[in-house]
Amino acid sequence: MSRADSSMAALVSSHRCVVCGRALRSGYRLRGGETRCLRDAVRHPAVVRRAFVTALVVGTVLTAINQGDRILAGDLTTMLLLKAALTFCVPFVVSTSGALGAARMGPDLP
Numbered sequence: 001m002s003r004a005d006s007s008m009a010a011l012v013s014s015h016r017c018v019v020c021g022r023a024l025r026s027g028y029r030l031r032g033g034e035t036r037c038l039r040d041a042v043r044h045p046a047v048v049r050r051a052f053v054t055a056l057v058v059g060t061v062l063t064a065i066n067q068g069d070r071i072l073a074g075d076l077t078t079m080l081l082l083k084a085a086l087t088f089c090v091p092f093v094v095s096t097s098g099a100l101g102a103a104r105m106g107p108d109l110p
């Protein structure tokens, strides 16, 4: 094993997800400096809480802009409710992907 290979092996084995323990070549460093895999970073309480609040605020504003007149008129259809639900999903996904993009490390970590 070359020196580069051994240092790479040490690097890989020294970085593990703090939740599931899986060895990481790339990961996400979140609040407190914890390193997590994608699956556990997406479920981090701070990421979920921020995405939920963002979705609530932005989703409400966008729904009011796009569907407000129909909602106030009482024209509630299944399609309208589906569109409103999707309107809340967009800022949730954008907030989550933004948080993960800012926290991303790798492919061989720092």
Ligand SMILES: [Zn+2]
Binding pocket: 017, 018, 019, 020, 021, 022, 036, 037, 038, 039, 040
């Ligand atoms: Zn994990």
